[in-house]
Amino acid sequence: MIKMTLDMFLQHLTNGISLGSLYALIAIGYTMVYGILRLINFAHGDIFMMATYFTFFGVLFGGKWYVVFPITIILTALLGMLVEISAYRNLRDAPKISILISAIGASFLIENLAIVIFGGRPKAFPTIPLFTSVVHIRNISIQRLTFIIPVVTVILLLSLLYLINKTKTGMAMRAVSKDHETARLMGINVDRTISITFGIGSALAAVGGIMWGLKFPQIQPLMGVMPGLKCFIAAVIGGIGSISGAVIGGFILGIGEIMLIALLPSLTGYRDAFAFILLIAILLLKPTGIMGEKISEKV
Amino acid sequence: MKKRDYYLTAISLILLIGFIFYADNNMDAYMVRILNLCAIYTILGLSMNLINGFTGLFSLGHAGFMSVGAYVTAILTLSVNAKVQNFFLKPIAAPLSNVVWPFFPALLLGGALTALVGFLIGAPALRLKGDYLAIATLGFAEIIRVIFTNTQTITNGALGLKGIPAYTNLWWSFGIAIFTIVTMILLINSSYGRAFKAIREDEIAAESMGIDLFKHKVLSFTIGAFFAGIGGGLLGNLLGTIDPLMFRFTLTFNILLIIVLGGIGSITGTVISAFVVTIAQEALRFLDQSINLGFVVIPGVAGMRMVVFSILLMLVVLFYRHGLMGTNEFSWDKFLNVISMKKPLLKGGRK
Numbered sequence: 004m005i006k007m008t009l010d011m012f013l014q015h016l017t018n019g020i021s022l023g024s025l026y027a028l029i030a031i032g033y034t035m036v037y038g039i040l041r042l043i044n045f046a047h048g049d050i051f052m053m054a055t056y057f058t059f060f061g062v063l064f065g066g067k068w069y070v071v072f073p074i075t076i077i078l079t080a081l082l083g084m085l086v087e088i089s090a091y092r093n094l095r096d097a098p099k100i101s102i103l104i105s106a107i108g109a110s111f112l113i114e115n116l117a118i119v120i121f122g123g124r125p126k127a128f129p130t131i132p133l134f135t136s137v138v139h140i141r142n143i144s145i146q147r148l149t150f151i152i153p154v155v156t157v158i159l160l161l162s163l164l165y166l167i168n169k170t171k172t173g174m175a176m177r178a179v180s181k182d183h184e185t186a187r188l189m190g191i192n193v194d195r196t197i198s199i200t201f202g203i204g205s206a207l208a209a210v211g212g213i214m215w216g217l218k219f220p221q222i223q224p225l226m227g228v229m230p231g232l233k234c235f236i237a238a239v240i241g242g243i244g245s246i247s248g249a250v251i252g253g254f255i256l257g258i259g260e261i262m263l264i265a266l267l268p269s270l271t272g273y274r275d276a277f278a279f280i281l282l283i284a285i286l287l288l289k290p291t292g293i294m295g296e297k298i299s300e301k302v
Numbered sequence: 303m304k305k306r307d308y309y310l311t312a313i314s315l316i317l318l319i320g321f322i323f324y325a326d327n328n329m330d331a332y333m334v335r336i337l338n339l340c341a342i343y344t345i346l347g348l349s350m351n352l353i354n355g356f357t358g359l360f361s362l363g364h365a366g367f368m369s370v371g372a373y374v375t376a377i378l379t380l381s382v383n384a385k386v387q388n389f390f391l392k393p394i395a396a397p398l399s400n401v402v403w404p405f406f407p408a409l410l411l412g413g414a415l416t417a418l419v420g421f422l423i424g425a426p427a428l429r430l431k432g433d434y435l436a437i438a439t440l441g442f443a444e445i446i447r448v449i450f451t452n453t454q455t456i457t458n459g460a461l462g463l464k465g466i467p468a469y470t471n472l473w474w475s476f477g478i479a480i481f482t483i484v485t486m487i488l489l490i491n492s493s494y495g496r497a498f499k500a501i502r503e504d505e506i507a508a509e510s511m512g513i514d515l516f517k518h519k520v521l522s523f524t525i526g527a528f529f530a531g532i533g534g535g536l537l538g539n540l541l542g543t544i545d546p547l548m549f550r551f552t553l554t555f556n557i558l559l560i561i562v563l564g565g566i567g568s569i570t571g572t573v574i575s576a577f578v579v580t581i582a583q584e585a586l587r588f589l590d591q592s593i594n595l596g597f598v599v600i601p602g603v604a605g606m607r608m609v610v611f612s613i614l615l616m617l618v619v620l621f622y623r624h625g626l627m628g629t630n631e632f633s634w635d636k637f638l639n640v641i642s643m644k645k646p647l648l649k650g651g652r653k
Contacts, residue, residue, distance in 0.1 A: 279441035
């Protein structure tokens, strides 16, 4: 165990919070899709990866960040909807295993298309001084981004909660997540609602992707795999289907990961295993997660 | 089984042995390697099909099982000299440095240890269902990979192992593949196999018929892990080098592709599709190279093959869910009927 000053602790904590916020943003997409379709959207991590490439090329072709970011978000949302329509829509009534295989297929397709189109070599994500410049507080030097990320996450979370709980679209989403058939009988366009859910989830992943690229400025076609798996784990920890649960899970995972490395540097190599160990522990102790509801099985 | 079927089976086995003998002596190294891979993928596909197809447990941990088998076999068969050369960063842990086993016991131990790992993973993880199980097994496979990357003195970490003796030949791979097929057929048609299928169809109904869910699930998982370990060991000693990056999720994806194309829950389908997919993977290599159409040259893009395979997987799942064989199996009756173009008898024996 190393001795840690307060400054160091604060530095690690802010890092943990900003990483946790990123995880939370991506985890929301998983939890929304799971809530509505009971499906692990394996392609979500790859949609996140595509967002970083959209931004990369936007900036490469001379776009200003305030133009490129919204376009990226829209394109990514459309990509998410496209994945839903092509890979999942036909399989609504299929056995669960088929849908899962289709999801894995979609994920591999996006990854390999990205390798073919963009090349397998890592690219350097553009730096935008407004976000990436470093500020000094006491003895700590921190990127501005570290503060921006949690703020953006909280704003997005609040607007999402408003959307889901107060608007008609949100009501439709909640209805579809309870029961497709009944929702259809009540005059809800189920397919459209599911598309919107994918769009919103992917848009959040796009925001996460942009900020991920700014924070870890190296992008490559397989970069979405690990964050994707970890964020799914965050969603499970929080209780899958619950949006505030996904955020809590994201923070637990992000802060836990950073603190593990900070406190026990000898375990740095096991960083990626930490999330999975946490997942298995939570699945065995409380499979429904922190905020999840207990689902009883009907025979 | 009819007497005729025994003869036919015996004849085809003799033909197969003749073919292996011919291939072993006359074919070039590249062809032999592909045939070896076909047999190894048959073993791996069958072991995954036992867990996913016959017992209905959607497990994605196969790459992890294979890595255990591959590493155990490789470490035990590496010569003392090769070990010194491999472990130049840190020397290999003491008792392993002088151990050199013959191939078969090493392979068996690899399989047995993988089965043990499968049991240890299965016992907690199999309390989960559906996609939770999928993600937990995927997680375990990743954990195994991360551990192997970090245990420098046992697995040589990220550097991997090189110069593994090439013990795997056609006799080993096809022999073990046939042994696996026979074991699977016997297992599936035993009372255990019927219990597996009952669990696949409906867990609650199976439980109320008195089937011990947990026992059978763990059994299926452990047997599947055993054969995955054997397959991994054969693969390591065929390729000659292994490293942790080899055992990523992509490897599990390849095996998943095989069982989905062949039909989830069909031994015959898995065998056919293991051969088709493995040969196709080699045959489609031209996609990764540049194509010269005479008037225009399409530049080669690495990764095009995997795009084709992912699209193939999605098309099969979306439009042809049962795969090649569904849950049907090969039988001489059907085969002869197809060959002689005879229509099968209708219900009640009418023509």
